[in-house]
Amino acid sequence: MLLIDCPWCGERAETEFSYGGEAGITRPKDPAALSDAEWADYLFMRNNPKGAHRELWNHSQGCRRWFGIERDTLTYRIAGTFRLHGKDEG
Amino acid sequence: MKYSALSLLRNALSHNRNWPEAWRSPKPKKKYDALVIGGGGHGLATAYYLARDHGMKDVAVLEKGWIGGGNTGRNTTIVRSNYLWTEAALLYEKSMQLWEGLSQDLNYNVMFSQRGVYNLGHTLQDMRDIERRVSANRLNGIDAEVVTAVQLKKNIPQLNTSPTSRYPILGASLQRRAGVARHDAVAWGFARAADRLGVDIIQQCEVTGIRRDGDGIIGVDTTRGAIDADRVGVVVAGHASVLASMAGIRLPIQSHPLQAFVSEPLKPVLDTVVMSNAVHGYISQSDKGELVIGAGIDAYNGYAQRGSFPTIEHAMQAIIELFPIFSRVRMLRMWGGIVDVAPDACPIISKTPVNGLYFNCGWGTGGFKATPGSGWVFAHTIANDEPHELNRAFDLQRFESGALIDEHGAAAVAH
Ligand SMILES: Cc1cc2nc3c(=O)[nH]c(=O)nc-3n(C[C@H](O)[C@H](O)[C@H](O)COP(=O)(O)OP(=O)(O)OC[C@H]3O[C@@H](n4cnc5c(N)ncnc54)[C@H](O)[C@@H]3O)c2cc1C
Numbered sequence: 001m002l003l004i005d006c007p008w009c010g011e012r013a014e015t016e017f018s019y020g021g022e023a024g025i026t027r028p029k030d031p032a033a034l035s036d037a038e039w040a041d042y043l044f045m046r047n048n049p050k051g052a053h054r055e056l057w058n059h060s061q062g063c064r065r066w067f068g069i070e071r072d073t074l075t076y077r078i079a080g081t082f083r084l085h086g087k088d089e090g
Numbered sequence: 091m092k093y094s095a096l097s098l099l100r101n102a103l104s105h106n107r108n109w110p111e112a113w114r115s116p117k118p119k120k121k122y123d124a125l126v127i128g129g130g131g132h133g134l135a136t137a138y139y140l141a142r143d144h145g146m147k148d149v150a151v152l153e154k155g156w157i158g159g160g161n162t163g164r165n166t167t168i169v170r171s172n173y174l175w176t177e178a179a180l181l182y183e184k185s186m187q188l189w190e191g192l193s194q195d196l197n198y199n200v201m202f203s204q205r206g207v208y209n210l211g212h213t214l215q216d217m218r219d220i221e222r223r224v225s226a227n228r229l230n231g232i233d234a235e236v237v238t239a240v241q242l243k244k245n246i247p248q249l250n251t252s253p254t255s256r257y258p259i260l261g262a263s264l265q266r267r268a269g270v271a272r273h274d275a276v277a278w279g280f281a282r283a284a285d286r287l288g289v290d291i292i293q294q295c296e297v298t299g300i301r302r303d304g305d306g307i308i309g310v311d312t313t314r315g316a317i318d319a320d321r322v323g324v325v326v327a328g329h330a331s332v333l334a335s336m337a338g339i340r341l342p343i344q345s346h347p348l349q350a351f352v353s354e355p356l357k358p359v360l361d362t363v364v365m366s367n368a369v370h371g372y373i374s375q376s377d378k379g380e381l382v383i384g385a386g387i388d389a390y391n392g393y394a395q396r397g398s399f400p401t402i403e404h405a406m407q408a409i410i411e412l413f414p415i416f417s418r419v420r421m422l423r424m425w426g427g428i429v430d431v432a433p434d435a436c437p438i439i440s441k442t443p444v445n446g447l448y449f450n451c452g453w454g455t456g457g458f459k460a461t462p463g464s465g466w467v468f469a470h471t472i473a474n475d476e477p478h479e480l481n482r483a484f485d486l487q488r489f490e491s492g493a494l495i496d497e498h499g500a501a502a503v504a505h
């Protein structure tokens with residue numbers, strides 16, 4: 001069981017949260033300008049690394065806010081959580 | 091040596107001390123015509139069909155651990171072909187037909203047992219979806235029938251069909267030709283048969299790099315040295331993205347832990363396979379008497395071959411909901427595998443932007459059933475540098491064209 005440190009509520013059990021996938025993917029400003037390959041990359045392609053992963057989580061059973069976590073996908077160790085500022089973390 | 095009643099008898103007389111090894115353990119050569127990365131069932135099947143059907147015998151399978159030690163040896167072994175969409179149904183049905191002759195083909199008993207698979211429906215909408223899927227299956231020539239709750243109770247007396255239960259069972263689909271097989275035997279049988287055709291099976295050999303020259307493949311780097319090859323097929327399940335990044339290409343795959351458990355052995359109590367999408371659990375009984383139970387995936391990406399406790403609890407709730415009789419059965423072992431999930435829950439069996447490099451992945455939670463068929467079409471794709479009709483729709487290109495094959499939820503349950 002992961003113990004997740006919500007930036008607003010503190011440490012809570014994994015079951016209070018929902019997972020939102022890879023962080024840092026921003027919706028292209030002008031989708032019509034993209035090629036099919038670029039659009040597919042935005043929509044479907046993911047890094048899916050074995051190791052450090054920056055990912056989105058939502059405290060769905062708590063404050064219901066989105067935030068980011070850097071977690072190792074092999075050891076599951078959480079290096080830290082971060083707030084999203086709308087700029088680089090979508 | 092061919093396995094037969096006679097060879098059993100002869101070896102029994104010498105106290106089973108003289109059985110020859112089932113496959114060789116050769117040193118890797120400097121170069122092969124084709125390499126298959128990943129010694130799971132799919133990789134071994136690919137090598138076997140390359141050698142048997144396409145005359146490609148200068149082939150090696152590279153496995154970082156031991157063959158069958160990945161998802162092949164960790165799954166709940168459910169084999170069925172009742173998928174909704176035609177593309178998927180035909181691919182899985184090809185596999186089903188190969189299963190039906192596999193023990194003879196390989197001269198190895200894979201213990202394929204066509205004991206039937208029930209997919210339960212708990213709501214009116216479930217039942218409508220089941221009607222639709224059963225009809226679609228029949229149009230594709232795949233055996234399928236709708237079963238009522240009354241018939242279910244007759245066939246599986248231990249199943250809780252009470253109309254007052256939390257998620258009442260209204261009926262099910264049944265595929266009688268579906269069932270289970272012995273997972274290890276599938277890996278070993280393909281390995282032995284491929285070895286006999288000249289394929290080198292090289293264990294403890296991890297691929298650490300993929301070497302390309304511009305747009306073409308040259309070979310791979312491994313923990314046992316560099317190996318050149320004209321063609322390289324990658325079949326590494328949960329590690330697909332890791333290998334893709336070595337080759338400098340991107341995949342729409344996410345890796346998740348998926349768990350299963352077995353109980354203490356019981357007397358025969360369940361002679362078929364029962365799956366439920368709604369409460370999410372699936373169960374069968376092994377020949378040793380253990381209940382084999384599968385859970386859902388953990389929602390987050392993970393490469394650790396273990397899953398979380400909330401997921402275990404959820405699976406147990408589902409099983410006890412369906413079979414209250416099992417509430418006091420003790421669990422013996424639990425484990426996890428890493429499954430490679432694609433956005434449309436369908437595999438990618440495809441050429442790539444790199445000439446001579448092919449990927450076979452995205453089987454996610456349900457690829458064991460496809461083992462022979464996957465190897466068969468992948469061998470065709472590698473040998474001809476062209477997909478077979480059966481896997482043409484399952485290319486990487488579909489994520490650009492938008493022609494996804496949406497089997498999420500459509501095909502009974504994910505496994
Ligand atoms: C708990 C669980 C239950 C399941 N239940 C079912 C079910 O009931 N029915 C069903 O149809 N499917 C089921 N599945 C899915 C099924 O197990 C898989 O889809 C299928 O076995 C994949 O086979 P494979 O040969 O592609 O992968 P694997 O057997 O995982 O083989 C891949 C191999 O690649 C090797 N490898 C990885 N990286 C490298 C590298 N760098 N170099 C060399 N080798 C490498 C790995 O060691 C591994 O042996 C289940 C899976 C799990 C985990």
Ligand SMILES: [Zn+2]
Pocket residue numbers: 006007008009010059062063064065
């Ligand atoms: Zn919170």
